[in-house]
């Protein structure tokens with residue numbers, strides 16, 4: 259039986275562990291990658307801009323032997339020209355996987371409810387699970403075992419932060435998030451990830467968050483769809499830029515992560531993102547490996563367990 263991947267909440271710890279192991283195996287030995295989508299394909303609908311997600315998802319579908327077909331917002335007209343459910347049923351009539359980047363997470367839920375083929379979240383207002391899987395892969399490549407590691411996230415408690423917190427909960431890591439008042443990770447998410455043990459602490463002070471961290475992570479202050487708030491956000495996030503000085507309070511060998519796109523001089527200083535601690539290009543490259551293993555898991559969730 260296949261599965262959707264709307265959020266990392268669908269994964270149990272063994273699922274996540276086998277996805278990471280398999281992704282690293284396939285990255286090292288591409289001949290091991292099965293042609294799971296041979297004779298089939300996947301539709302990817304983008305109602306917001308994308309470079310990394312579109313590129314990595316299309317490359318992942320092709321690598322699994324399938325045909326990727328991407329659509330922009332105007333081509334599909336989600337919610338205007340056609341309902342989310344009707345779009346999903348149309349894709350399912352022809353292709354084996356549907357993925358979408360949406361403004362409203364509820365559109366993904368409606369798509370998933372309408373069809374039996376896997377529906378994959380390519381970023382919504384609530385979460386960005388494929389990004390978090392790529393982040394985990396990057397951490398594994400840098401550290402080996404993840405359990406006990408600490409990630410500091412400095413900035414907006416947004417979709418990327420939510421998925422990163424869930425990724426930490428799945429792998430035994432902790433996350434210290436520093437955000438200005440009003441921009442914290444939503445309380446229900448904090449309660450969710452802390453249900454079994456304390457994974458996430460929400461702070462207001464970036465210095466407190468990065469102290470002793472193994473990785474420092476940030477994302478844009480203004481996410482796609484929030485452009486009207488950008489000036490207000492620039493003011494609210496003053497003092498939240500990841501600078502070399504802030505990095506110096508993390509562990510000496512701490513790595514810097516950013517999902518990209520980045521704004522040098524806003525959420526991150528140029529000498530950090532372009533400096534020796536930065537792993538952002540490795541992280542971007544891991545989007546492909548994360549997408550590939552995510553599609554494989556969705557097609558057959560038990561098939562990756564070794």
Ligand code: CP
Nearest residue numbers: 308309310311517518
């Ligand atoms: N990180 C990420 O999702 O990048 P894109 O918006 O370019 O897809």
Ligand code: NVA
Nearest residue numbers: 416418481482517518
């Ligand atoms: N939080 C950002 C992530 C971009 C990949 C956004 O939603 O625009």
